[in-house]
C-alpha cells in the first residue's frame with residue numbers, strides 16, 4: 001500500500017496514497033482507502049481544547065479513558081494521547097481492515113503504544129462489549145462518522161458513565177436541517193420544514209435526539225459546546241445518570257421552532273404556537289431542543305485554555321475568532337437567530353449593513369449579536385416590530401450617508 005505522511009498538531013500520521021483520491025483535480029477524502037480529511041483539522045484542534053476543558057472541569061481526579069470507535073487512520077485518538085493532559089488510555093477502533101494496519105503503524109510512529117489500544121470491530125458491537133462483556137469505565141466517547149451518528153448513539157449513551165462526555169460529529173446536514181424531511185422523520189423522529197435557519201435547526205434536532213435516547217437510559221444531557229462549521233455540526237454534551245430528572249428535563253427542553261412565512265420571524269416555543277393575530281402563516285419544526293446549546297462557563301474556560309496551552313495549533317487564528325463570536329452569541333442563545341434577508345425582503349427594498357443594524361438595536365436598549373451559524377443572521381432580545389424598524393432605519397441612514 002503506497003502511503004504519505006501528514007503532520008497535524010503533535011502527531012505524524014501515515015495516510016493511504018493521496019493520488020488515488022484526486023478526482024478531476026479535486027481531493028476527495030472519501031475516495032482514500034482509509035479516510036482522512038485535512039479540512040477537519042479545525043474540528044480536531046477544537047476537540048483538543050474542548051476535551052481538555054472537560055477533563056479539567058468535570059473529571060479532574062478520575063482516571064480518564066477515551067473511546068474513538070470510528071478512527072480511520074487513528075489521527076484523532078493518537079492526537080488525544082499526545083496532546084491532552086491526564087488521559088490514562090485511548091481506545092481507537094475501525095471496522096476497515098486496512099485502517100487496522102494504518103492505526104497500528106501510526107501508533108508505533110508516534111510512540112503511544114502504552115497509551116493507545118486498537119480494535120477492529122463494528123463500533124456498536126465494541127461499545128456493547130465494553131459495556132456488558134468486559135465492563136470498562138469510559139469517560140469520553142467521540143463519534144466521528146461519515147454521515148449520521150444516529151446508528152451509534154444508543155450504544156454510546158448506554159456505555160457512557162455518570163458525568164461522561166459525548167462528542168458527536170454529524171455531516172448529514174440535509175437531513176438534520178430539514179431539506180430531506182422524510183429522512184429526518186425516519187432517522188431523528190422530527191417533523192421539519194424548509195426554513196432559513198437550517199444549521200441551528202440541525203444542532204437542535206441532534207441535541208433533542210440525543211436527549212431522548214439518553215432519557216431512555218435514565219440519563220440526562222447538558223450541552224457544553226455545539227457548533228456548525230464547513231459541512232458539519234459538532235456537539236459536546238455532558239451525560240449524567242439521573243432517573244428522577246430525565247423526564248422533567250426532557251419536558252422542559254424539548255419543544256418547537258416556529259417560522260413565520262409572511263414576516264420572516266422565527267422563535268422557539270414549548271408547544272406549536274401561532275405567529276400572531278394578523279394571520280401570519282407559521283410552520284412548526286420539532287420536537288427539537290429548545291434549551292441552551294452551549295455552556296458559557298465552559299466556553300470561557302476553553303478560551304483561557306486556548307490562550308495558555310494551545311496557541312500552537314495550526315488553526316489557532318480561526319479558533320480565536322470562532323470562540324469570540326460563540327461567546328458573544330451565547331448570552332442570546334435562548335432566541336433562535338433571525339435571518340435578516342427574509343425580514344428585509346418584507347419591510348425594505350434592500351439589505352441593511354449588519355453593523356448598522358446591531359448599532360440601532362443596541363441604541364434602543366436591546367441586546368443583539370451576530371451568529372456563527374450564518375453571516376446574515378442576528379440574535380436579539382428585540383421584538384420583531386423593533387427589528388423591522390431598525391432594518392428600515394439602517395437603510396435610511398446608509399441612503400443619507402451615501
Ligand SMILES: C[S@@+](CC[C@H](N)C(=O)[O-])C[C@H]1O[C@@H](n2cnc3c(N)ncnc32)[C@H](O)[C@@H]1O
Nearest residue numbers: 035070071072076094095096122123144145146
Ligand atoms: C469519517 S471516518 C473517521 C475519521 C476520523 N475520526 C478522523 O478524525 O480522521 C469514519 C470511519 O468509520 C469507519 N466505520 C464505518 N462504519 C463503521 C462501523 N460500523 N464500525 C466501525 N467503523 C466503522 C469507516 O471505515 C471510516 O474509517
